[in-house]
Amino acid sequence: MRWCPVASILEKIFPILTWSKNYNADKAVSDLLSGITVGMTLIPQSMAYASLAELGPQYGLYSSICGGFVYVLFGTIPELHIAPTALLSLVTYSHTLHVTFGKQNAVVLLCFVAGVIELLCGILHLGFLVDFVSAPVVAAFTSAVAITVASSQVKNLLGLQFIAETFMGAWYKIFEHIGQIKKWDAILGLSCFIMLLFLKKIKDYGEPPFAENCGNINGKRSKIKGLLWFISISRNVVVVGGCSLLAFFLEKSGNNVLTLTNNVPSGLPNITLPPIEVNYEGMNFSFVEMVSQLGISVFVVPFIAVLGNVAIAKAFAKGKAMDASQEMIALGMCNIVGSCFGSYPINASFTRGAISNATGVKTPTAGIYTGILVILSLTFLTPFFSYIPKPTLAAVVICAVLSMVEVTMTKLIWKINKIDLLPFTITLLSCLLIGLEIGIIIGVCVDIILLLHSSARPKILFEVVMDNDVGNYIKITPTSAITFPSAEYIRERIMNYHRNESSTEQYMVVIDCHRIHKMDFTAGKCLGAMMTDLKNNNRKVIFLEPRLKIVKVLKNVCANDILVAETEEELRMHLKHTKEMKLPHQEARVESFKQVREI
């Protein structure tokens, strides 16, 4: 098909056209198993995440329908599944809290606009912007999100009722309302929490039953391991199902003491276009009015979604080519189509990726099976959803985000590059104390300041070379490109060195340029001034191994009056020549100096 340009473009836009050619029954079975396993985590989690965004649980399910179906067309990484995440749920919550045109309208509109922006970023190849957020800042941000999410769910775990947006606010309110804790909610919530932790732990003793390497182990032991693994993976369904049954029987026996989820409307959402014009509580809102109410959220939400998505995509690309732009297009399309199904902003989650990976997913088709499972549960299971106790959902969320707190990474940062703990700590504290969005902006600023600092203050090596053959000389080696922020600094360092090393013996200065791959106008001008200064101080400068580009710059600023040695050999020749030339001259200088002293 390579000969047809249209087909080639279509293959670029729809990667499914490429990978579907090799699709077979084996892959389909793997994908089916993987899709169902992911679905069993996704369904309880998405309902819990929706409650995090202060939306009804059905919105979590609505948001989980489209991702799989759309991603299968545009996506390339089988492990990715675009659906609600704790991060985006929390961000959506805080960014739609104060709108006046209805929370539901706001989240769906935000999903649509974010999708459009993600799509545009993908088309314009703006994915490189994500590179300017360093790993420590991402880690700190993720940890802060996890801590904030967990803090915001403590109230549901304990049966408290209040509104708090931030980490500080949540804990302040918890202590304020501590007397109103509902005993049975708290007992159930904490039990679920411990249960989930325990079920998560037993995964370490199990093994994926249908993963690739399962062929090696046989027999009963393998079956037990497989069962343990499966129970652990479906822990959310197990716990949520168990608690719902408990609540159902308590309800039937007429003494329900638990806070339950509100009634969940049955069936699929209405398929409508995203809200272009809205009439809410008798007021008309135009598209522009609504978007301006959302404000910078329409940039913050896609930025955070893309940041998470690119990181997860890279983690699961495993060294294969990963087209970040295509992934952004896929993410954008998932959000745009999703917004027609009443979805709030969605992206990929690391947890779902890890489960897909463990279950041996082969292609993005797995997402279709997950989607079908969500549709089935919306169609048949909604009557039972209203029996899910709120504390149970809170426990599900808290357990899900706990692993996002990057404790091990701080240890690694400490080992590798201690200075990187600075952006980490500043970002973490800013996120928790001021707010998530401002925190990450502060983190990026710290990143950029550190970057600018290192280009402004590069390392310079000074060395006095003692050599009887060619005479002593000073060798100066700047270790990186010389550009405007560092030019003056380098000039000053070199001139200061010369003032301190004032003996006439070190008459020659060798500037080793082999590491200088770039020099801008400011640097050239500055070095030109330095050359003049050194000349006035009776020093001679030789440039060692400069690139052609650098020679051109130096010739322009020094009026061609420069000495260049392309090799060490040439340098020695130059030095020897100068030594022979200068000897009488230097003696003369010493002579005249003596005369002056004698007078």
Place this chain on the structure above:
Amino acid sequence: MRWCPVASILEKIFPILTWSKNYNADKAVSDLLSGITVGMTLIPQSMAYASLAELGPQYGLYSSICGGFVYVLFGTIPELHIAPTALLSLVTYSHTLHVTFGKQNAVVLLCFVAGVIELLCGILHLGFLVDFVSAPVVAAFTSAVAITVASSQVKNLLGLQFIAETFMGAWYKIFEHIGQIKKWDAILGLSCFIMLLFLKKIKDYGEPPFAENCGNINGKRSKIKGLLWFISISRNVVVVGGCSLLAFFLEKSGNNVLTLTNNVPSGLPNITLPPIEVNYEGMNFSFVEMVSQLGISVFVVPFIAVLGNVAIAKAFAKGKAMDASQEMIALGMCNIVGSCFGSYPINASFTRGAISNATGVKTPTAGIYTGILVILSLTFLTPFFSYIPKPTLAAVVICAVLSMVEVTMTKLIWKINKIDLLPFTITLLSCLLIGLEIGIIIGVCVDIILLLHSSARPKILFEVVMDNDVGNYIKITPTSAITFPSAEYIRERIMNYHRNESSTEQYMVVIDCHRIHKMDFTAGKCLGAMMTDLKNNNRKVIFLEPRLKIVKVLKNVCANDILVAETEEELRMHLKHTKEMKLPHQEARVESFKQVREI
């Protein structure tokens, strides 16, 4: 005196204590001549600059009193003379245009606050911030200032009257009011302009009469050259004096057709503290109210003053140690003390520096003589100042700023580093079309974006080394530090290269680290992931000549599983060893591959 810490600190704060030790009669004579020559340029120019700030000419003189006296205590560069400049006059004008507590109060307050900020920056050693403005941006900004200043003076040259803040505004108004040009003003103004250009030109044929190298030329020719030079240097006094006489006689004969300067109050200004509280037109303004009216001006003015000052100080330091912080302290003190004498913001000027240099100035003492000359002229000459025609002053300003338009520098930028024309052009156009302050901010942003781009996309050299002895291998040389913005890019480039070079022959990958002097956490993490990916693709990686720091990072991310060669020799040993080791293995791989194909 070294043994006494107090004396040492005092010497640091007051450089005069050091250089005054060697002061002698010779130096005093040089300084006196230099001081008087500078004064003869300063007096007419400062009056003209004051009119640029829409202040009475006496304010230019008031602002010229203190600089010399204060700088002699704190300054180190003899050529510097802190007094009004075209740049700061224009900035002061546009930043005090809309205050409601009186123009005079505003400029004096601005001078005081700017002085305090400059002093603080000096004490806190914040001078390095100036390094983040590249030479092309400074050149564009200076040129834009010159063009704006010249444009703003065209109205006075032609006898027009209107208010315009910007370059665009000035020319728009000029064409709007073109019918109201005053014939005699225009004739005088243009004549003065041509006269000044001519007198400036004759300097090329003259020579400084009391400069150091004057001993070589004797006789009549030298005297003529000296005279030419002196006339050229005092051209402002000559032209202003001549035109004032003309206006005086026209006035006496009762038919003055020229626009003259307003009456200049005689005598020195009242010495008062800077306006801490002001009663203006019946309204009381507190210090905080006034500063908040000045707004960001209180940062813009010192930033621009320091930018100019540091550049001029560096130009005249001539390779000697230049303490930027001490210069900022000196500048701050000049402004703070100046504000008690009714001065508006002042800094050093390149013109005055060049004159001082040409007249062989020896120490900052020269400034005292200039100051005394200003005081004398304020005491005795003010009655004559009101006869100075406005068009003459306009011609003085326009001629002074014309040389600030950096035409030759654009040629040099073109030759040295064409990409630097981008920040130059953007800054110039932004300054002229939007405004000077916004223009320089845009310029700095372009600078920083270019800097970030180059740290995000470093050059990587790829080389396939064919060697029968040790086997073929791929050598990859990143040319600079690997930090977070470039880490992913480098990983991707390397992985892409491997996907394309898929023949099993290039089994070994050598990463040449000798130019990598730094690696942060993100880069380490990223390289760790790349190592895993390469391993999965059956490639073996050897790091060549890494620094100890880099080895430590790599060991931490790769669980010690790395191969390091400290020299080329060691590399060859490694390669040879691996070649012998891998041969059977590789054949086995080919064997099994064949089997698969045959099945």
